[in-house]
Amino acid sequence: MKLLNLNITFEQYNGVSELNEQDAVLCENAEKALSSSYSPYSKFRVGTAIRLASGEIILGSNQENLAYPSGLCAERVALFSIGSAYPYAVIESMAITAQTDAFEILKPVTSCGGCLQVMAEFERKQASPIEVIFYCLNGEVLKVPSVQSLLPFSFVEDRLGAKA
Structure with missing residues (x-):
């Protein structure tokens, strides 16, 4: 038996104002994406902005359904939009x-397991890391260098992708 440890490295900031301009703009776009959230049941809006290597920014917001x-x-709304419209694009960040009106969110909200798996697939497909920034409006920012570190x-x- 071996006992192994996993460690992840990430950057922590007090707010978006401490980020470089490119990352701050990406965060501003994620905030814009909140306005298209369809979340009448949870009333919990999530916005994602993805920067492609071309510099283009793609937005996504959570879309609920009564079922x-x-x-x-x-995250998956934005990623699947990229997969459909830009199948060969490289995602940088x-x-x-x-956001919710029900309470103040005090810590960055991280992605669910299903989203992490989809993010990992995109990272694997492009064979280069995707930087992920989780941030709290008017608060803390966590910046992770790769999806792999979030879902090792x-x-x-x-063999599922191999030709017979």
């Missing part, structure tokens, strides 16, 4: 934030 499993998280045991089975 809860039929909704989709902001993504910013994710959340993502589902991977190379």
